[in-house]
Amino acid sequence: MADKRPEQPAGEPSGHQVSLGPLPGLIGYVMRRAQLAVFQDFMRGFASVDIRPAQYAVLIVIEQNPGLKQSQISTALGIKRANLVPLIDALEERGLATRKSSAGDRRSYALHLTSKGASLMSHLHALRDAHEARVISRIGPGGKAELLRLLGLVFDATATGGGEDDG
Amino acid sequence: MADKRPEQPAGEPSGHQVSLGPLPGLIGYVMRRAQLAVFQDFMRGFASVDIRPAQYAVLIVIEQNPGLKQSQISTALGIKRANLVPLIDALEERGLATRKSSAGDRRSYALHLTSKGASLMSHLHALRDAHEARVISRIGPGGKAELLRLLGLVFDATATGGGEDDG
DNA sequence: TATTGTTATACTCTATAACTATA
């Protein structure tokens, strides 16, 4: 056990011998690091179209449910109504989505993609497939299925308990 | 693809029939929701001591490596040096950690837990065990091991590529 | 009264640039 480390060689910064203790075994810690890594890959992939994960999620929900209200997106995605406003604003200003006055209820808007937004979606979906493929290349298709299954258990379980939205 | 959705019953707000389309199959989306759920459980559990996940991580690294420098924590946890400053400030103001002037290098500080900080740690670790147990209760011990394995693959793979820290 | 969208506000996390004092 003769160990070579008298009083710091003074040549190199020695910078990397830090113990993380129990952190690598904590689900929250590892999940946060992994989630940041995935989002960073997403953002690199979507940089050319300047679309962030939250924006893409909102666009998908509008695409899937034309005419729905902001409060429905809010509930579906777990985004507070108040925080959704500037998000929709940005999509509208970029000409990707529109607020149309709702027929029956004059308090709410019916959200739709514009034709520009609709045609952008196929490009976004292609970027998304490439992004997913990069992640899958590390864990395999079976790994993805298992990961989604476990994450779903965590999410459904831990999150449930009350209204996600608003206050 | 026969789907049951004639023309909306019109009686109830219909509030919950929103399709998420491909989102539940996207790793980033599901991972973000799961990660938020886990952190919310963590924060509920740690509310009585007013410790956030990032603070707990920093305390652990100091506990495991007494005397280390801020830049080492920065590299180890992927937190920018600049963002670590107010974090350490808060721990110091609360009397949980201290900056001691380093022996050899007068630019840096040697970080240590105070006795108050050290004794708090055992309480924090107990809260953490309870938190982990709540998550494990949903996925099982085997599920946790598998989840950590897959997340580790994602993290190590996608994150690698350059310096985490600074700019 | 309750709901929908909105505004205002605040706190955390993340990111960059630039400064200082040391090395």
Added chain:
DNA sequence: TATAGTTATAGAGTATAACAATA
């Protein structure tokens, strides 16, 4: 010249409270 810590600043994301219009 490079490193350690700091400051200032900016942008997302998330959170609450309160308001106007409408139901």
